[in-house]
Amino acid sequence: DTAVSQTPKYLVTQMGNDKSIKCEQNLGHDTMYWYKQDSKKFLKIMFSYNNKELIINETVPNRFSPKSPDKAHLNLHINSLELGDSAVYFCASTLSGANVLTFGAGSRLTVL
Amino acid sequence: TQLLEQSPQFLSIQEGENLTVYCNSSSVFSSLQWYRQEPGEGPVLLVTVVTGGEVKKLKRLTFQFGDARKDSSLHITAAQPGDTGLYLCAGVGGSQGNLIFGKGTKLSVKP
Numbered sequence: 001d002t003a004v005s006q007t008p009k010y011l012v013t014q015m016g017n018d019k020s021i022k023c024e025q026n027l028g029h030d031t032m033y034w035y036k037q038d039s040k041k042f043l044k045i046m047f048s049y050n051n052k053e054l055i056i057n058e059t060v061p062n063r064f065s066p067k068s069p070d071k072a073h074l075n076l077h078i079n080s081l082e083l084g085d086s087a088v089y090f091c092a093s094t095l096s097g098a099n100v101l102t103f104g105a106g107s108r109l110t111v112l
Numbered sequence: 113t114q115l116l117e118q119s120p121q122f123l124s125i126q127e128g129e130n131l132t133v134y135c136n137s138s139s140v141f142s143s144l145q146w147y148r149q150e151p152g153e154g155p156v157l158l159v160t161v162v163t164g165g166e167v168k169k170l171k172r173l174t175f176q177f178g179d180a181r182k183d184s185s186l187h188i189t190a191a192q193p194g195d196t197g198l199y200l201c202a203g204v205g206g207s208q209g210n211l212i213f214g215k216g217t218k219l220s221v222k223p
Contacts, residue, residue, distance in 0.1 A: 004154070042215050045211070099204050100157055100160060103155050
């Protein structure tokens with residue numbers, strides 16, 4: 001069983017489109033994250049949710065909207081995609097206070 | 113916001129060689145973590161160092177936390193092609209107490 005699973009793994013789309021990436025964890029963790037890894041491999045936090053509540057929202061365009069229907073799921077919806085959104089998006093989870101992250105395998109988004 | 117600087121950025125060596133990767137900051141961290149990321153996968157935790165001066169060993173990998181808890185190093189003895197990957201250090205230090213990552217060291221070990 002995969003601990004943190006993301007879908008889709010690859011996503012190729014045109015500028016201006018809207019797309020979603022889904023994440024689920026079966027570890028019983030209460031905190032989930034979205035990280036963006038750019039072409040230079042820099043891993044930067046975007047959002048964090050704890051028990052379905054948003055607790056971290058770094059400087060991210062409001063075209064990005066996370067949604068957590070329950071503490072095992074954190075989805076990321078992106079509106080009006082731009083070329084600069086091309087990156088690998090990683091979902092991660094942890095137990096609050098532990099600060100040790102379990103990552104998914106990533107979702108590579110390519111905007112043409 | 114605290115920053116973590118990693119060096120070198122890239123490292124290409126032959127199988128059997130030794131290497132050291134560094135993670136430095138001007139800020140004190142309560143702990144530092146090291147992750148390894150292989151192509152097409154997410155980062156995987158290798159170790160957490162907590163106490164200043166602490167040394168932890170994981171087979172051929174030796175991790176050290178600086179006495180002042182501002183830096184850490186990863187030493188690999190007799191590197192193997194399976195060690196190839198992106199090595200990331202991370203510490204709690206974001207504006208909201210989140211985990212922040214260094215920019216990573218991309219290691220390539222050639223047979």
